[in-house]
Amino acid sequence: xxxxxxxxxxxxxxxxxxxxxxxxxxxxxxxxxxxxxxxxxxxxxxxxxxxxxxxxxxxxxxxxxxxxxxxxxxxxxxxxxxxxxxxxxxxxxxxxxxxxxxxxxxxxxxxxxxxxxxxxxxxxxxxxxxxxxxxxxxxxxxxxxxxxxxxxxxxxxxxxxxxxxxxxxxxxxxxxxxxxxxxxxxxxxxxxxxxxxxxxxxxxxxxxxxxxxxxxxxxxxxxxxxxxxxxxxxxxxxxxxxxxxxxxxxxxxxxxxxxxxxxxxxxxxxxxxxxxxxxxxxxxxxxxxxxxxxxxxxxxxxxxxxxxxxxxxxxxxxxxxxxxxxxxxxxxxxxxxxxxxxxxxxxxxxxxxxxxxxxxxxxxxxxxxxxxxxxxxx
Amino acid sequence: xxxxxxxxxxxxxxxxxxxxxxxxxxxxxxxxxxxxxxxxxxxxxxxxxxxxxxxxxxxxxxxxxxxxxxxxxxxxxxxxxxxxxxxxxxxxxxxxxxxxxxxxxxxxxxxxxxxxxxxxxxxxxxxxxxxxxxxxxxxxxxxxxxxxxxxxxxxxxxxxxxxxxxxxxxxxxxxxxxxxxxxxxxxxxxxxxxxxxxxxxxxxxxxxxxxxxxxxxxxxxxxxxxxxxxxxxxxxxxxxxxxxxxxxxxxxxxxxxxxxxxxxxxxxxxxxxxxxxxxxxxxxxxxxxxxxxxxxxxxxxxxxxxxxxxxxxxxxxxxxxxxxxxxxxxxxxxxxxxxxxxxxxxxxxxxxxxxxxxxxxxxxxxxxxxxxxxxxxxxxxxxxxxxxxxxxxxxxxx
Numbered sequence: 001x002x003x004x005x006x007x008x009x010x011x012x013x014x015x016x017x018x019x020x021x022x023x024x025x026x027x028x029x030x031x032x033x034x035x036x037x038x039x040x041x042x043x044x045x046x047x048x049x050x051x052x053x054x055x056x057x058x059x060x061x062x063x064x065x066x067x068x069x070x071x072x073x074x075x076x077x078x079x080x081x082x083x084x085x086x087x088x089x090x091x092x093x094x095x096x097x098x099x100x101x102x103x104x105x106x107x108x109x110x111x112x113x114x115x116x117x118x119x120x121x122x123x124x125x126x127x128x129x130x131x132x133x134x135x136x137x138x139x140x141x142x143x144x145x146x147x148x149x150x151x152x153x154x155x156x157x158x159x160x161x162x163x164x165x166x167x168x169x170x171x172x173x174x175x176x177x178x179x180x181x182x183x184x185x186x187x188x189x190x191x192x193x194x195x196x197x198x199x200x201x202x203x204x205x206x207x208x209x210x211x212x213x214x215x216x217x218x219x220x221x222x223x224x225x226x227x228x229x230x231x232x233x234x235x236x237x238x239x240x241x242x243x244x245x246x247x248x249x250x251x252x253x254x255x256x257x258x259x260x261x262x263x264x265x266x267x268x269x270x271x272x273x274x275x276x277x278x279x280x281x282x283x284x285x286x287x288x289x290x291x292x293x294x295x296x297x298x299x300x301x302x303x304x305x306x307x308x309x310x311x312x313x314x315x316x317x318x319x320x321x322x323x324x325x326x327x328x329x330x331x332x333x334x335x336x337x338x339x340x341x342x343x344x345x346x347x348x349x350x351x352x353x354x355x356x357x358x359x360x361x362x363x364x365x366x367x368x369x370x371x372x373x374x375x376x377x378x
Numbered sequence: 379x380x381x382x383x384x385x386x387x388x389x390x391x392x393x394x395x396x397x398x399x400x401x402x403x404x405x406x407x408x409x410x411x412x413x414x415x416x417x418x419x420x421x422x423x424x425x426x427x428x429x430x431x432x433x434x435x436x437x438x439x440x441x442x443x444x445x446x447x448x449x450x451x452x453x454x455x456x457x458x459x460x461x462x463x464x465x466x467x468x469x470x471x472x473x474x475x476x477x478x479x480x481x482x483x484x485x486x487x488x489x490x491x492x493x494x495x496x497x498x499x500x501x502x503x504x505x506x507x508x509x510x511x512x513x514x515x516x517x518x519x520x521x522x523x524x525x526x527x528x529x530x531x532x533x534x535x536x537x538x539x540x541x542x543x544x545x546x547x548x549x550x551x552x553x554x555x556x557x558x559x560x561x562x563x564x565x566x567x568x569x570x571x572x573x574x575x576x577x578x579x580x581x582x583x584x585x586x587x588x589x590x591x592x593x594x595x596x597x598x599x600x601x602x603x604x605x606x607x608x609x610x611x612x613x614x615x616x617x618x619x620x621x622x623x624x625x626x627x628x629x630x631x632x633x634x635x636x637x638x639x640x641x642x643x644x645x646x647x648x649x650x651x652x653x654x655x656x657x658x659x660x661x662x663x664x665x666x667x668x669x670x671x672x673x674x675x676x677x678x679x680x681x682x683x684x685x686x687x688x689x690x691x692x693x694x695x696x697x698x699x700x701x702x703x704x705x706x707x708x709x710x711x712x713x714x715x716x717x718x719x720x721x722x723x724x725x726x727x728x729x730x731x732x733x734x735x736x737x738x739x740x741x742x743x744x745x746x747x748x749x750x751x752x753x754x755x756x757x758x759x760x761x762x763x764x765x766x767x768x769x770x771x772x773x774x775x776x
Contacts, residue, residue, distance in 0.1 A: 193427050196652045297624075342601045351592070
């Protein structure tokens, strides 16, 4: 391999891993745009996406055609993660932002009912002759009903006494709490033993082929899985950019991100727009999790979101937090920087280099590469 | 207000009613634990879950098998042995907690474990501090038994294993240009690499490139592209099976075709499950070949298969040996106090283990030959046995 070919191969490697970072980074940047806080639970949504993909591929559709497996796993991962994103927003962030209200009762009732069902249901199953599924369902239904009524009364009473939190720090700490909850619940639900699966057929039915692109004397090794990851990531990012730029919802998101109070005065339902932002961001993170792990067979566990989420977050800051195009650019830069470093003599400093780039960029351009200067309004 | 409270009461009453309905049907069962007053408690800690889970499970299976056989044959001086197992989730900090719990809460008088050297070191420090003897079945980093006089092992150590792999690479494969890819988060991996490089360069070989990765890395293509450029004749990857399988796959996808080399950290069925055909014609050093036709191995394999319905790996064999060596020492000990057991383990000479005769040397390690395993179509097959890596190998007739 000559130097130019190495350069090209490393760029391809970098762009592929960068495109995965990009899918996660846009979620960070969009939520920051509308709420001005970092949703640290976002990396763990990626983890849930990977697990959804895993169970779709290995359990639900184990013996189906690869294309169907891939498409269903992608859709299921996106749906599951968008639901999770919505749920997190309703459970943790909205009550914090608007002050707790009776309308928060359903999410809280659902949340506590899951644990009540787990423990009370498990206790009851050992003591009854009824089928376990029936016991669990009955416990869950009863628990949701009771908790809903309890929570509604409690929250209605509390809403008169508690003021909404205007402190962004409390939202940040809540996000860290949600992140820890998801990681540990993931470990409890899915086990800490790493899982790995690869959709058969992404490499032509065998588990290994070497697709190479040859042009003249330049030879590149690119797996089919890699191409699919890259293509899907680019497509999803393009759809996102189109949505945000050219649709009514996108305009509302931009308006909320510009000035939430003014947007509310103009009749934009800010709470709903914020929920939609969470939904979109989480769906993309879920897609990233499924694509990165199910197409390349990389093993993962419930902590996979920590390292990847952190890198995607850095990418979002590098590109200018709040800017979607910036997040994509930052993510690609991060991916390329990382692969070039690990290919160089400095391979142990792979992760450090990304942060050095971040520091240097922020020194000269504190808003990131494509971030806008936003003076504090007094 | 009263009205709303009454509405609230209805579902609450329903919940209680359902609870009684379901609860009343069956009385709680309480036949879980028998009296353990006279049993001898031996603690075991291992990676039953986590990245090295298959190691911990097969070791635990074999230890339980050894205990069952011992108890069926009358136990130790008429007393039954109970092995209490704690999961450390493949994490060193959890290993220390697990050992603490085994000694303080379960009152174990001896400890068995771990496989991963990082965990054994953490657990070993606790054992040494509390004066409880510990036998590691398969931790190969020298630092483990260097902790102190309470820590033993029944396997060879990394300088030996790495020298064996170096000798094999140099003489067996005829390689003079080797690349090294190390996991800098594992003591096992860094120690192995260091010893391999020393042994291999002494034989006249060249290390063409050295790369490293971290424990949480999943994408290795950047480093692998650089390794491919250096054109090695073999790549040493002294990591654990999960990383190795991923690395092998990504290496093959980048067009690297040379054999990959490794140590006993590769020995897991999951290596092939994750890595597939990427690992064909690769080699690793190990403690024992399960397809070895000696009667001791065959007898163990048959007993293990009968109990667990699967073929044991070499880590199971070492787990079995560590438990049996400990039980033999307990029988030979003057009394069942931790210090007497320790002295009896230290005095072990020519104990007939299934991984070879075990003599505990002055450094509390076992001197034994290593085998080279070749992966052929997803099967681990014995390729050769090396007992002294300082001597050149005889060319293998092929």
